[in-house]
Amino acid sequence: MKTYAEVFDEGLKSEWQNEAVLGIDIGSRTGKAVLLAEGMVYTAIVPTGVYSQETADRLYKKLLKESGIELPEIKYIVGTGYGRIALNFGQTPLKIITEISCHAMGAHYLDADVQTIVDIGGQDSKAIRVNPRNGKVVEFIMNDKCAAGTGIFLEKAALLLGLSVEQFGPEALKSDQPADVSSQCVVFAESEVISLKAKGVQRADIAAGIHLATARRVKNLLNRIGLQPNLIFTGGVSKNQGMKKSLEELLRHPIAEVKLDTIYAGALGAAILAQKSLREETGLTSRSVS
Amino acid sequence: MQFEDVKNARDYIVYSQGMHSYSKAITKMMDLYLSYVPYVERAHQEGKKAIFCSALYPTTWEAPLLYALDTIPYATGEIGRLSDFRVMQIAEDYYQFPIETCSMVKCLVGQWHIRKDDPGAVKRILGVSSGCEPFNMAWETMKMQGFDVHNPDVIYRAKGVDGERLENLIKFFIRQLYRTIEWVSGSREFDEEKLRLEIQRKNRLLEKMRKVLELRLKRPYYIRSLPTILILNSGVANYFARPEEFEATLDLLIEELENIPVDEEENKKVIPLLWVGTTAQEFGIYEAIDQAGGALLGFRSSPNKLFREDVPPLEAIAYYLYDNQRAGAEIYMRRFLDEELGRINARGMILYGIIGCSYNSVEREMHRNYFHQKGIPSINLEGAFQLGGPTGQVLTRVKAFTEMLS
Numbered sequence: 013m014k015t016y017a018e019v020f021d022e023g024l025k026s027e028w029q030n031e032a033v034l035g036i037d038i039g040s041r042t043g044k045a046v047l048l049a050e051g052m053v054y055t056a057i058v059p060t061g062v063y064s065q066e067t068a069d070r071l072y073k074k075l076l077k078e079s080g081i082e083l084p085e086i087k088y089i090v091g092t093g094y095g096r097i098a099l100n101f102g103q104t105p106l107k108i109i110t111e112i113s114c115h116a117m118g119a120h121y122l123d124a125d126v127q128t129i130v131d132i133g134g135q136d137s138k139a140i141r142v143n144p145r146n147g148k149v150v151e152f153i154m155n156d157k158c159a160a161g162t163g164i165f166l167e168k169a170a171l172l173l174g175l176s177v178e179q180f181g182p183e184a185l186k187s188d189q190p191a192d193v194s195s196q197c198v199v200f201a202e203s204e205v206i207s208l209k210a211k212g213v214q215r216a217d218i219a220a221g222i223h224l225a226t227a228r229r230v231k232n233l234l235n236r237i238g239l240q241p242n243l244i245f246t247g248g249v250s251k252n253q254g255m256k257k258s259l260e261e262l263l264r265h266p267i268a269e270v271k272l273d274t275i276y277a278g279a280l281g282a283a284i285l286a287q288k289s290l291r292e293e294t295g296l297t298s299r300s301v302s
Numbered sequence: 303m304q305f306e307d308v309k310n311a312r313d314y315i316v317y318s319q320g321m322h323s324y325s326k327a328i329t330k331m332m333d334l335y336l337s338y339v340p341y342v343e344r345a346h347q348e349g350k351k352a353i354f355c356s357a358l359y360p361t362t363w364e365a366p367l368l369y370a371l372d373t374i375p376y377a378t379g380e381i382g383r384l385s386d387f388r389v390m391q392i393a394e395d396y397y398q399f400p401i402e403t404c405s406m407v408k409c410l411v412g413q414w415h416i417r418k419d420d421p422g423a424v425k426r427i428l429g430v431s432s433g434c435e436p437f438n439m440a441w442e443t444m445k446m447q448g449f450d451v452h453n454p455d456v457i458y459r460a461k462g463v464d465g466e467r468l469e470n471l472i473k474f475f476i477r478q479l480y481r482t483i484e485w486v487s488g489s490r491e492f493d494e495e496k497l498r499l500e501i502q503r504k505n506r507l508l509e510k511m512r513k514v515l516e517l518r519l520k521r522p523y524y525i526r527s528l529p530t531i532l533i534l535n536s537g538v539a540n541y542f543a544r545p546e547e548f549e550a551t552l553d554l555l556i557e558e559l560e561n562i563p564v565d566e567e568e569n570k571k572v573i574p575l576l577w578v579g580t581t582a583q584e585f586g587i588y589e590a591i592d593q594a595g596g597a598l599l600g601f602r603s604s605p606n607k608l609f610r611e612d613v614p615p616l617e618a619i620a621y622y623l624y625d626n627q628r629a630g631a632e633i634y635m636r637r638f639l640d641e642e643l644g645r646i647n648a649r650g651m652i653l654y655g656i657i658g659c660s661y662n663s664v665e666r667e668m669h670r671n672y673f674h675q676k677g678i679p680s681i682n683l684e685g686a687f688q689l690g691g692p693t694g695q696v697l698t699r700v701k702a703f704t705e706m707l708s
Contacts, residue, residue, distance in 0.1 A: 110705055136695065
């Protein structure tokens with residue numbers, strides 16, 4: 013639990029609203045939710061289950077318990093992510109918005125100067141250009157044709173090196189001589205990793221090579237839409253420090269630091285859009301946070 | 303039918319028909335569309351002539367010629383929606399088409415394969431795409447399977463080709479048309495007056511479709527994106543095998559559109575979009591666009607030229623081939639797309655192509671770069687030709703694009 017001031021960009025203070033709203037982002041690997049109420053930001057994360065609604069129920073129950081708020085007090089919910097389609101919250105108004113718009117709005121509230129987002133999730137990666145005046149999407153491009161450049165690729169590669177996902181990034185950071193992993197295909201990369209292991213290449217160097225190969229894929233996306241400062245890194249893979257370092261090195265551009273774990277950027281954007289939708293649809297008078 | 307019950311392309315049409323139950327014209331159009339393939343196959347079994355041909359766009363020329371020769375144009379694109387992954391497997395496993403090959407070509411090969419041993423099936427194919435290598439491969443393959451394939455050579459008209467050079471092209475194509483007439487009917491003789499009347503009919507239909515598209519600008523959701531593109535790209539191309547019924551239904555649609563009030567407030571919320579591509583078989587894409595507040599009001603295939611009626615009918619067909627917006631290289635299409643963007647006051651364009659079509663993937667990139675420089679946002683989509691719902695990622699892209707423009 014944090015206050016708005018501890019999370020949001022101070023430059024947007026005049027836009028902060030008090031209404032209790034929920035943003036739920038059901039990704040392919042994890043479900044995230046952000047509850048905004050009375051100037052407070054609550055977050056929750058759980059692994060994505062088989063059924064989106066069950067994942068969403070677990071998320072909001074965690075948040076309600078932490079905040080002491082009852083479901084009827086929540087005025088509006090926005091669902092996003094791949095599991096967004098199947099959501100239902102009874103009487104509470106629900107809107108479905110794509111994760112692309114939500115990540116843009118979430119990133120905007122975390123840093124109002126953000127113009128470019130790299131979002132790497134479990135099953136796709138995206139590059140998004142954001143309008144810094146309003147947090148709306150200017151342009152985006154998605155890679156979903158193959159697993160390269162996605163979280164699942166990194167997960168698979170970590171497994172091949174006998175590492176957990178959490179250990180994979182830190183392991184890459186130990187390397188000062190990243191291995192040359194040329195393949196950008198999961199299937200071929202697997203044989204390349206096995207071959208590098210057989211040659212006795214250090215595990216940290218292979219891990220760093222894989223991170224760089226993934227970063228190259230993402231760089232291709234950015235080449236299409238252009239990189240303009242500030243740059244922010246969102247999605248599940250944003251927790252991976254090895255990936256962050258690889259991106260910064262390859263792009264020769266720093267990734268902006270913000271005050272909330274950017275894995276929540278989509279859910280936060282969903283919550284902000286819920287507040288905006290509530291005001292638009294009900295004509296509710298704004299209660300700005302003092 | 304509810305949206306949740308939608309499983310395939312046919313379901314989308316039934317669902318869409320239900321959504322338009324207030325309109326006799328759209329209900330009738332969807333009936334004509336849904337019954338087109340069975341109608342052609344039944345008519346053929348009852349002794350009428352039917353020939354597979356492209357008839358994929360309103361600007362194709364086969365329909366007037368074939369109808370004048372008492373032959374039903376059987377649009378190959380329409381057997382796509384009868385397909386599933388199994389027909390693709392036939393092309394890939396039995397005929398060894400590479401997996402990267404155009405999904406439309408593989409789908410058609412699979413569909414024709416299913417028909418090859420059926421004595422009652424249509425086995426004649428009029429191909430008109432000598433520039434498309436995968437299609438040429440498909441036709442050669444089908445010839446070996448006993449199909450009767452005729453492929454008139456279609457000459458490319460480069461920019462600046464006019465005067466005597468254009469006249470030579472016209473003469474060349476008229477000779478090709480005579481060969482085609484002979485292949486269809488067994489004789490080079492044909493009823494010129496009948497062809498003249500068919501050309502007049504085609505022109506009427508093109509004008510009426512144009513009228514529908516104009517009326518839709520102020521009434522975008524009376525007839526939504528899916529039925530619009532089906533009437534435009536399929537109906538005006540092949541008349542759903544029932545020319546008189548189709549034209550009467552088009553008249554009824556115009557009458558309905560002219561008599562409904564315009565909701566200016568509602569129209570302010572609509573995001574006008576230009577569709578640049580063939581008809582997506584994943585019909586859910588259209589529904590996703592409409593649900594997100596977009597409306598396909600402009601099309602690359604919007605008819606902008608009529609057949610000439612001041613020259614003999616074969617000449618009129620030849621002139622039309624070399625003079626409509628699809629003539630020549632894709633780069634020349636830009637001017638038309640610019641006009642269409644202006645006509646509908648478009649906020650963005652959707653560039654759509656079939657998976658595996660290498661030509662089209664280059665075209666889409668060209669258009670994207672050119673129009674981005676002019677400040678027109680676009681989205682690049684690829685879809686499979688065989689039947690099936692659109693993937694979640696495609697729907698995410700479409701929805702995000704319309705959200706971005708809203």
